[in-house]
Amino acid sequence: MENIITVKDVTFYYPGEETPTLKGVTLDVHKGEWLSIVGHNGSGKSTLAKMLNGLLLPNEGAVYVSQYTTGLPDDIWEIRRLVGMVFQNPDNQFVGTSVQDDIAFGLENFGVPRDEMVKRINESIERVGMEAFLNQEPHQLSGGQKQRVAIAGILAQKPSVIVLDEATSMLDPIGRIEVIETVRELNEKEGITVISITHDLEEALSADRVVVMKMGEKAAEGVPEDIFQQRELLKSAGLDLPFSLKLSEALRQQGVELDKSYLTQEELVNALWKLA
Amino acid sequence: MEGTPFERRALHDINLDIADGTFLALIGHTGSGKSTLIQHLNGLLKPSAGSIKMGSTELKAGGKKQDLKSLRKKAGIVFQYPEHQLFEETVEKDIMFGPRNFGVSEETARLTAAKVIEMVGLPESVLQKSPFDLSGGQMRRVAIAGVLAMNPEVLILDEPTAGLDPAGRVEIMELFYSLHERNNLTTILVTHSMEDASRYADEIAVMHKGELYLHGKPTDIFSEREALQKAGLDVPETVQFLQKWNEKSGLNLALSKFTVDELAKQVSQSLKKRGN
Numbered sequence: 360m361e362n363i364i365t366v367k368d369v370t371f372y373y374p375g376e377e378t379p380t381l382k383g384v385t386l387d388v389h390k391g392e393w394l395s396i397v398g399h400n401g402s403g404k405s406t407l408a409k410m411l412n413g414l415l416l417p418n419e420g421a422v423y424v425s426q427y428t429t430g431l432p433d434d435i436w437e438i439r440r441l442v443g444m445v446f447q448n449p450d451n452q453f454v455g456t457s458v459q460d461d462i463a464f465g466l467e468n469f470g471v472p473r474d475e476m477v478k479r480i481n482e483s484i485e486r487v488g489m490e491a492f493l494n495q496e497p498h499q500l501s502g503g504q505k506q507r508v509a510i511a512g513i514l515a516q517k518p519s520v521i522v523l524d525e526a527t528s529m530l531d532p533i534g535r536i537e538v539i540e541t542v543r544e545l546n547e548k549e550g551i552t553v554i555s556i557t558h559d560l561e562e563a564l565s566a567d568r569v570v571v572m573k574m575g576e577k578a579a580e581g582v583p584e585d586i587f588q589q590r591e592l593l594k595s596a597g598l599d600l601p602f603s604l605k606l607s608e609a610l611r612q613q614g615v616e617l618d619k620s621y622l623t624q625e626e627l628v629n630a631l632w633k634l635a
Numbered sequence: 636m637e638g639t640p641f642e643r644r645a646l647h648d649i650n651l652d653i654a655d656g657t658f659l660a661l662i663g664h665t666g667s668g669k670s671t672l673i674q675h676l677n678g679l680l681k682p683s684a685g686s687i688k689m690g691s692t693e694l695k696a697g698g699k700k701q702d703l704k705s706l707r708k709k710a711g712i713v714f715q716y717p718e719h720q721l722f723e724e725t726v727e728k729d730i731m732f733g734p735r736n737f738g739v740s741e742e743t744a745r746l747t748a749a750k751v752i753e754m755v756g757l758p759e760s761v762l763q764k765s766p767f768d769l770s771g772g773q774m775r776r777v778a779i780a781g782v783l784a785m786n787p788e789v790l791i792l793d794e795p796t797a798g799l800d801p802a803g804r805v806e807i808m809e810l811f812y813s814l815h816e817r818n819n820l821t822t823i824l825v826t827h828s829m830e831d832a833s834r835y836a837d838e839i840a841v842m843h844k845g846e847l848y849l850h851g852k853p854t855d856i857f858s859e860r861e862a863l864q865k866a867g868l869d870v871p872e873t874v875q876f877l878q879k880w881n882e883k884s885g886l887n888l889a890l891s892k893f894t895v896d897e898l899a900k901q902v903s904q905s906l907k908k909r910g911n
């Protein structure tokens with residue numbers, strides 16, 4: 360498996376702090392995967408996200424993106440182009456006065472010529488399904504739509520990786536689905552690597568791999584089927600169990616003889632039907 | 636902004652009675668008018684037409700300023716990210732600020748601070764600390780204590796768990812629920828989470844496009860899945876699962892409570908019946 364990002368023995372202190380926010384974190388991100396990073400508040404997961412495109416730099420260790428290193432000033436712009444970030448608050452990342460100005464902003468910063476710029480704006484806005492809103496002002500958009508514009512702005516830079524830093528946590532359920540579906544399509548159809556920092560366990564369940572952060576350290580890493588069976592680990596990391604697992608356990612306590620805990624409602628309904 | 640081009644009717648013809656001691660969940664997607672509604676409930680906004688009555692206090696369109704003040708004393712609002720509003724040098728001073736502003740003596744305010752800090756589950760020793768030396772979760776509790784210090788008759792919570800991890804979310808919601816239970820405190824919870832609404836509320840009001848769209852007991856509201864989906868919402872996971880099970884098994888089970896345990900009980904009983 361080819362790695363697009365490698366985090367190697369990274370330790371990080373915020374200025375003036377005595378305890379590190381990240382302690383010796385090592386992590387490989389595979390090209391084209393959907394990786395979810397979960398953990399309690401203060402576990403270091405957002406700090407880790409900011410390491411991935413050099414918004415923060417490690418005190419010890421290193422972060423490699425493709426053939427580049429975040430600690431090298433010569434590499435940083437190429438890294439920022441390759442790794443786009445979508446943040447939590449949709450209102451804090453809208454800089455333009457219209458949707459197309461907003462997407463153009465990033466391209467201007469990278470010195471993309473005008474003809475190419477127009478082409479890329481149209482193309483990326485279509486990929487997030489927002490072409491009808493090209494001339495709209497930000498305040499006319501919903502939270503989910505703003506996040507999709509933020510994603511279009513990233514797409515216009517032709518990135519390899521999109522990092523969602525709790526990008527759906529301030530959205531209502533519809534906005535959340537809107538954004539996740541948009542990103543899922545980019546991941547599946549175009550092979551863009553997705554790293555999603557999230558509290559949404561149902562979202563983490565559908566990831567290719569999950570990393571659990573706890574007190575600044577990587578507590579576990581694996582496929583969701585394995586990670587979400589580890590009840591004590593999840594609890595000690597301040598996380599809840601996904602619904603279908605909780606229900607599987609409760610059913611067993613009621614004397615229903617399930618052979619294992621199921622991750623989705625459909626699987627659980629089918630397993631129960633076989634017992635009936 | 637009446638009489639300007641920005642005038643837009645955010646709420647329309649809302650009629651809602653909330654009985655003393657109720658736990659009401661106010662649900663709706665972004666822009667549905669729920670935040671505007673709660674700002675009317677404590678007189679941060681005045682109605683353009685109609686009136687708000689809380690106990691013996693009534694605020695009419697074009698009413699007096701005096702009514703605003705007494706309404707504000709009756710209704711305590713916990714805003715989103717309330718910890719952002721802490722400002723004093725000690726926790727005690729911060730909590731005393733509200734009561735002192737309403738003319739309570741220093742001595743009484745101090746006693747109140749000691750009482751409410753216990754109500755939110757923090758040790759008295761926290762009172763002499765700077766609020767900025769506390770963890771995020773503790774800061775949120777201090778901010779909530781500040782609202783409780785006003786001895787409100789109605790507690791209004793505007794997405795009080797936003798930004799917390801799953802464990803923190805349960806902790807804060809259990810805190811509000813025990814305050815409600817122990818003191819018969821009328822509570823209005825503004826939320827996106829059907830799960831929270833189903834777990835804690837006696838009544839649910841659904842806002843959609845500035846109007847009161849549905850209002851009733853959880854059992855009634857959750858039997859209207861299609862109507863909820865039209866408003867960008869859905870029934871809780873327990874109800875979703877039971878629907879799937881009913882479809883598969885041809886049964887017609889219904890929930891009276893919406894917990895995972897209750898669902899497990901219903902499903903396991905239906906299995907036993909079939910087995911006999």
